[in-house]
Amino acid sequence: MSDMLLELSGIELAFGAYTVLEDASFSVPKGAIVSLIGPNGAGKTSLFNCITGFYRPRKGSIRFDGREIRGLKPHHVTAAGIARTFQNLRLFREMTVLENVMSGMHCRTRAGAFAAILRTPMQRAEEAEIQEFSRECLEFVGVREGFDREATTLAYGHQRRVEIARALATKPKLLLLDEPAAGLNAGEKQQLIELIGRIRDERGVSVLLIEHDTGLVMKVSERISVLDHGVMIAEGKPKEIQSNPKVIEAYLGQEDAEAGLDL
Numbered sequence: 001m002s003d004m005l006l007e008l009s010g011i012e013l014a015f016g017a018y019t020v021l022e023d024a025s026f027s028v029p030k031g032a033i034v035s036l037i038g039p040n041g042a043g044k045t046s047l048f049n050c051i052t053g054f055y056r057p058r059k060g061s062i063r064f065d066g067r068e069i070r071g072l073k074p075h076h077v078t079a080a081g082i083a084r085t086f087q088n089l090r091l092f093r094e095m096t097v098l099e100n101v102m103s104g105m106h107c108r109t110r111a112g113a114f115a116a117i118l119r120t121p122m123q124r125a126e127e128a129e130i131q132e133f134s135r136e137c138l139e140f141v142g143v144r145e146g147f148d149r150e151a152t153t154l155a156y157g158h159q160r161r162v163e164i165a166r167a168l169a170t171k172p173k174l175l176l177l178d179e180p181a182a183g184l185n186a187g188e189k190q191q192l193i194e195l196i197g198r199i200r201d202e203r204g205v206s207v208l209l210i211e212h213d214t215g216l217v218m219k220v221s222e223r224i225s226v227l228d229h230g231v232m233i234a235e236g237k238p239k240e241i242q243s244n245p246k247v248i249e250a251y252l253g254q255e256d257a258e259a260g261l262d263l
């Protein structure tokens with residue numbers, strides 16, 4: 001049995017003649033917190049989109065939990081155990097906080113369409129279960145009130161947490177966070193670091209995050225992978241990445257490489 005939960009190898013993604021990812025390989029060990037970093041436009045979000053089935057790489061393999069998932073549709077990837085949040089908030093408008101989180105659980109429901117229309121005892125029991133688990137997910141991320149408010153009326157930092165709760169409601173094995181610290185203040189960033197640790201420690205969910213806040217990345221990650229112009233240029237522990245000349249060069253340009261990376 002592999003110790004890797006997610007293994008990408010030889011991923012190639014192109015839009016017409018423009019190659020976005022070139023022979024990208026990388027992995028997330030079971031139970032790890034891993035960050036994917038790299039300069040703007042390096043291809044990080046595109047890699048997330050390949051993993052989650054939004055983009056179709058033309059070459060390579062994506063193995064998750066022992067099976068090939070390349071080519072699966074996004075909802076099948078979610079059902080396989082991968083959940084994500086987005087760079088720009090994507091909460092459903094005109095839905096309450098609780099309804100947004102409940103929507104995350106659709107991929108795990110058992111009662112079919114007929115049961116939903118007829119409101120059978122099985123469907124009612126399932127709905128109660130979904131509500132209870134969704135509330136628990138909200139409390140876990142630190143949202144303890146306002147469940148009936150329209151989600152998009154919450155303060156920005158709370159909306160980000162609701163998005164994480166919705167992802168957790170899918171009962172994932174791996175959570176992908178795309179720039180979770182964007183727009184948060186210093187206090188909220190510290191809470192996010194703690195939350196990511198608890199997601200792994202208390203819920204047993206491995207975490208892969210894309211993040212530009214290098215201070216946060218250094219604190220929260222056990223491993224870091226670095227992407228530059230669609231190519232993986234480094235992988236290692238935070239300290240190793242901090243002093244890796246290729247990484248410094250990618251961020252600062254050759255002539256500044258001596259200056260060191262402010263990670």
Ligand SMILES: Nc1ncnc2c1ncn2[C@@H]1O[C@H](COP(=O)(O)OP(=O)(O)OP(=O)(O)O)[C@@H](O)[C@H]1O
Pocket residue numbers: 015020038039040041042043044045046047
């Ligand atoms: N659907 C698409 N069609 C055409 N080009 C795309 C598409 N999606 C991404 N790209 C291009 O792929 C490159 C990588 O973009 P991507 O968003 O993956 O980078 P990133 O590392 O996440 O950047 P950032 O840190 O700025 O969010 C960019 O040049 C982008 O314009």
